[in-house]
Structures are given as structure tokens and as C-alpha cells.
Amino acid sequence: MTYPNVVLKNASEQLKKRQEENKKITREKKEALYRAIPELTLINQNISITMKQALASGDGDVEALRTALTRLMNERTSLLREHGYDNDCLEDYYDCPLCKDEGFVNGMVCRCYEKLMLKEAYRLSNLGNRIETENFNTISLDVYSEKKYMESIVHKAKLYCKKDDSVKKNLLFTGPTGTGKTFLSSCIAKEFLDHGHFVLYLTATKVFYAIDMAKFHPEENGASQLADMLPECDLLIIDDLGTEYGFGYSQSQLFDILETRTMNGKHTVISTNMDLNELNQKYSPRLVSRILGNYDIFVFQGKDLRYQ
Ligand SMILES: [Zn+2]
Structure with missing residues (x-):
């Protein structure tokens, strides 16, 4: 554990x-x-x-x-x-x-006692009840217009959970809203949690908030605690990168944390609606390429599932 x-x-x-x-x-x-x-x-x-x-x-x-x-x-x-x-x-x-x-x-x-710890890890992961309904057992590939392609992505995600060497420890999910990125993140989170790993799921907004608060208002216990866990947790899932208002300090902090995680062999999954060009525009291309060299990129496509 x-x-x-x-x-x-x-x-x-x-x-x-x-x-x-x-x-x-x-x-x-x-x-x-x-x-x-x-x-x-x-x-x-x-x-x-x-x-x-x-x-x-x-x-x-x-x-x-x-x-x-x-x-x-x-x-x-x-x-x-x-x-x-x-x-x-x-x-x-x-x-x-x-x-x-x-x-x-x-x-x-x-x-x-293990069960108590697991329950607490579930609670602290911020995934709430979502993983009860969004996991590898409930995933239905029939809803995807690009079924074959999605099959290959899900297959890779399962290998990722098994820590297979063919998949990097860091994943970037990119693609339009509603194409299953968050769903697949939940599937991965549940696998990690159920194997006794500590998972933290946060929107990018929350990540930047925690980083800022830990720096400028360290007396805010919750935020500092969260910021401490960012480099430490076994699997960090950052949802919706690019939607946050974060500049200068918090941005460079985040990229430092991501690099530290890579060096320490931790697993990270980032999802974003932005494509690589947009990421390069929002963040410095140097940062993006330095970070993404260590990521496997999953491109999600198809129609918005939430309207089907
Ligand atoms: Zn007992």
C-alpha cells in the first residue's frame, strides 16, 4: 500500500x-x-x-x-x-x-482496516460516486462512432493500468468535449484505487487554486494538503487542462510538479479539449514539448456522447 x-x-x-x-x-x-x-x-x-x-x-x-x-x-x-x-x-x-x-x-x-483505508482513499480522490458508474465494467463501445478506434484506446488504457511497458506512465487525452475522456479517466482511477494506490482527481482549475493557495495562503489547511499530495499521489488525474485561469507562478509550479512526478515514476493522466497547437499557444511551446515528450497522447474523436 x-x-x-x-x-x-x-x-x-x-x-x-x-x-x-x-x-x-x-x-x-x-x-x-x-x-x-x-x-x-x-x-x-x-x-x-x-x-x-x-x-x-x-x-x-x-x-x-x-x-x-x-x-x-x-x-x-x-x-x-x-x-x-x-x-x-x-x-x-x-x-x-x-x-x-x-x-x-x-x-x-x-x-x-484495509477497507477503511480504501474507503478513505476513494473519498479523498474527489471522484465521488462517479467511478461506480464509470468504470471498465460499464464502458460501452457501441456509443462511439469510431468504435474500432476507441477499442484500441481502451485496450491501451487497460495496459496502462497493468503498468505495461508498452504504454508510458503519463497520458494526455485530447479531443473535443464529450468524447469520453473523463469517462476513461474514471475507469483508470478505479483500477488504481482498487489495487491500493492513492489517486487524486482534480480539474485544472482546482489544481491551480491549490498551488496558489498553498503559496499565498498556507494557513488554508485544505489547499496546502492538496498541494502536498500533487507530487506524491500514485496517480494524478488533471481534467480540463486549459480551462483554468493560471499564470506565471502556478503554471511553472504545475510543470515542475509534472516533471517531478515523471522523475519519480508516478502515473499522471491529463485531459484537455485543446489540441497541441492550442496548448503551445496557452503555455510556452518549450514547456509543452519538454513535458509531452514523456506522455503517450490519446486523441479522442467522434460525436459528443452526451447528446446520444
Ligand atoms: Zn478486522
Whole structure:
């Protein structure tokens, strides 16, 4: 797993909250039980005294104590049964019986804790519920006018998710609005998330905002946190590059971040409605060519899917 601290911290807080809630459930459940069956308190006290004696007795009266303990346990079972309960009602309540909500089993992270981290990674990715409906299982190539061509793009995107060497770690999706660029980004995001990677999906406007705020208003925690994650996340998806109002500082910062990511072998997907000429006009051609040398370019075409 390669989650940043913010995911680990939030997941650990949720685990702690879960532990506290379940302790409260257990406490209330037992209080109600002891109110309903007052004799239970005495039997339980006797059971624990007998157990302590058995432990302290060494080889002494073990057999007699064992008999006494069995008798007390049977008594308790009958008592509970008389009131319509079984022995399970004395157990503590846990969401995950495997790790008893501790998050670890034999020193390994429990599946339930992994799920909490994954959920948090999903939430922080900014993809919301979109990836539930936009993923490789729901993609329909029939809606594309250039079906064969789209097939090859989807195929490459799947190779990208498998980290196949035939596809670069950086992708640029270019093409008109509504030709499936964002959809394919979601598909890729879900694959990465489901394999335990940390994904950040942001519109270019949001990226530039985070960069500016981190520089000029570092006291804004959210923006600084976001800016910190830009170079760090395993997969960064920047949607709609070119629609932002960003100049000078934020622009050069972004290109620095993209270069750092490339150097560190991170994955990046950028989508834009601009073609290469327009990109060269908006950003400096030197920057564009320096960056794009490291990108595989997917050209999206066809009619606007949203009107079909
Ligand atoms: Zn667990």
C-alpha cells in the first residue's frame, strides 16, 4: 500500500471511533442484560473467583475446581436460556470479529482496516460516486462512432493500468468535449484505487487554486494538503487542462510538479479539449514539448456522447 499520511490518519481515527462505538454498544447491552437478570452478576463473580483459584492452585485442587467451574457455567447457560438468551449475549460486540476491531491480526493489517483505508482513499480522490458508474465494467463501445478506434484506446488504457511497458506512465487525452475522456479517466482511477494506490482527481482549475493557495495562503489547511499530495499521489488525474485561469507562478509550479512526478515514476493522466497547437499557444511551446515528450497522447474523436 502506498497511501499518504492523511489517508492513514483518517482511517485510524475512524477505526478508533468504531472501537469506541462498539464498546458503548457492548456496555449498554450488558447493562440491560444484568438489569433483566440480576442473578447473573453473582454467577459471574463466582465464575471469575473460581477461575482465579484454578490458576493459582498449581496442581492442587484442579479437578475439583474444574468441576465447580463447569457447574457454574451450566447454571449460567440455563439461567440465560430461561430468559430467552444464549451464551453469545455475553460476548463483546465487534464489527470485525477477526481482529476485534484492533485493525491488526498477527501483526498484519486486517482486511477491515484495509477497507477503511480504501474507503478513505476513494473519498479523498474527489471522484465521488462517479467511478461506480464509470468504470471498465460499464464502458460501452457501441456509443462511439469510431468504435474500432476507441477499442484500441481502451485496450491501451487497460495496459496502462497493468503498468505495461508498452504504454508510458503519463497520458494526455485530447479531443473535443464529450468524447469520453473523463469517462476513461474514471475507469483508470478505479483500477488504481482498487489495487491500493492513492489517486487524486482534480480539474485544472482546482489544481491551480491549490498551488496558489498553498503559496499565498498556507494557513488554508485544505489547499496546502492538496498541494502536498500533487507530487506524491500514485496517480494524478488533471481534467480540463486549459480551462483554468493560471499564470506565471502556478503554471511553472504545475510543470515542475509534472516533471517531478515523471522523475519519480508516478502515473499522471491529463485531459484537455485543446489540441497541441492550442496548448503551445496557452503555455510556452518549450514547456509543452519538454513535458509531452514523456506522455503517450490519446486523441479522442467522434460525436459528443452526451447528446446520444
Ligand atoms: Zn478486522
